[in-house]
Amino acid sequence: MALGSVQMEGKEEGSLQSIRYSPGRLELLDQQRLPHESVYLDINNTESGWIAIKDLVVRGAPAIAISAALSLAVEVSNLKSFDGTSTDAASFLVKKLEYLVSSRPTAVNLSDAATRLKEIVLKAATDGNAESVFQAYIEAAEAMLVDDVRSNKAIGKHGADFIMNQHKDSKKLSILTHCNTGSLATAGYGTALGVIRALHAEGVLETAFFTETRPVNQGSRLTAYELVHDKIPATLITDSAAAALMKAGRVDAVIVGADRIAANGDTANKIGTYSHAISASYHGVPFYVAAPFTSIDLSLTSGDQITIEERSAKELTHARGGQGEQVVVNGISAWNPAFDVTPASLITAIITEKGVITKASANDFKIRDFIH
Ligand SMILES: CSC[C@@H](O)[C@@H](O)C(=O)COP(=O)(O)O
Structure with missing residues (x-):
């Protein structure tokens, strides 16, 4: 079946591309092999999409959803x-999305996308044939690539404007980030790294400090x-150097x-984020979360309900990160949560x-x- 509408690559000019797509063809940059x-x-x-996501060939909340x-x-497209x-x-389509x-x-970006895509195909099914349902699905999936880059650029702009407004002195700014939230974690430009990119483009970035992000070392x-x-x-710093x-x-x-951001603002992100937030609070450093609306889960009242x-x-x-030789003696047990809240x-x-969501009162977003 030769379905698919537009030639698109979802590529942010001059940046890295984790997802290469043209109708009927999807290639994912194997992030486990980077940077070598x-x-x-x-x-x-x-x-093969499911395995690539599970094995971290592609990772980062928006990139996972789009690749899936x-x-x-x-x-x-390739169904005979x-x-x-x-x-x-x-x-x-609904069964495949659930899988x-x-x-x-x-x-949450993946389940959020699946919910929206299911609604689209169920609506298309009321008025058309199998081919038009598939076509509606493909067009909606393809649109995610373009929408994500657009939304990341807007995050970058809102974030840079807000932060520059908070620091009106002439000193350049040093920003600390954790994990990877850039072009590789999205369709292009990035979220938190997009804000850093925008600050750099404004000429106000002194340096971007970033953590190794053990154990998989996304940083x-x-x-x-x-x-x-x-x-x-x-x-580059070690995860444990952030407080110092x-x-x-x-x-x-x-x-x-x-x-995943719960309705009260509690935020799940890469393991170690919580300890950086505690350190930031202790030292009076502002702590920002940069994410698209697709990372917000209004069905959860608090972060306690997020599955880690x-x-x-x-x-x-x-x-x-598990790819190399054994470095720990046999017989030890380990606890390895990938995220914290x-x-x-x-x-x-x-x-x-x-735009930027600030607090209405001390703890209320x-x-x-x-x-x-
Ligand atoms: C724009 S990506 C935001 C988060 O998804 C990112 O910081 C992160 O925690 C990714 O974890 P990962 O396990 O590499 O998928």
């Missing part, structure tokens, strides 16, 4: 035939790669991404594509009011 090798893997169907949606788009009604086509959602639990492997690629002044850096007065603000993914002990017991009380503001 730059290898794209062909993703032909939802099964496009893996189903290419599967559908489909013997069924529009309702059969819709239930085929994709099971790949990683913490980031030292991926953020470093992006910052060098884009010639942004940057300094803040104590030394060398951090003007901390900016991180998000995997626990990953293999091998990421700790073996070098290179930072309470809203430690977050200064949430930077979104629609009123996210629901901001969205509606």
Whole structure:
């Protein structure tokens, strides 16, 4: 079936590209091999999309959602035939989307995308045939690539304007970030790293401090790669050096991404984010979360309800986040949560594509009011 509408690459000019897409073809940059090798893997169907997400070939909340949606788009585009009604086509797609959602639990962007895509196909099924249902699905999945870059650029602009307004003296700013929230974690430009990119473009960035982000090292492997690629002044630190850096007065603000933000502003993000927020609060450093609306989960009243993914002990017991040789004696047990939850009380503001959400009172973000 030759479906698919536009030629699009979702590429942010001059930046790195984790997702390469054209109708009927999806390639994902294998982020487990970066920075040593730059290898794209062909993703032909939802099964290979699911495995790529689970194995961290593609990671970062927005990139996971977009890759999952496009893996189903290419599967559908390349179907030789489909013997069924529009309702059969819709239930085929709904089942595949539910399967994709099971790949990683913490980031809400994937389940949010699946919910929206399901609504689109169920609506298309009421008025058309199987082919038009598939076409509606493909167009909606393709639109996610373009929408994500647009929304990240808006996050970057809102964040940079807000932060520059908070620091009106002429001194350049040093920002600390954690994990990877750049082009590799999104369709392009990035969220927290997008704000850093925008501050750099404004000429006000002194340096971007970024953590290794153990155990998978999204910071030292991926953020470093992006910052060098884009010639942004940057300094790598260990995760455990962040508090000392803040104590030394060398951090003007901390900016991180998000995997899921509850209605009260509690935010799940890469493990270690919570300890950086505690350090920031102790040292009087503003702590910002930068994320699209698709990372907000209004169905959860607090972060206590967020499911935290626990990953293999091998990421700790073996070098290179589980990819290398064993570095820990046999017989030890390990606890390896991939995310933690930072309470809203430690977050200064949430930077979104629609503007910056600040607190109405000490601990209250009123996210629901901001969205509606
Ligand atoms: C723009 S991405 C925001 C978050 O998804 C990111 O910081 C993060 O925690 C990613 O975790 P990962 O386990 O690498 O998918």
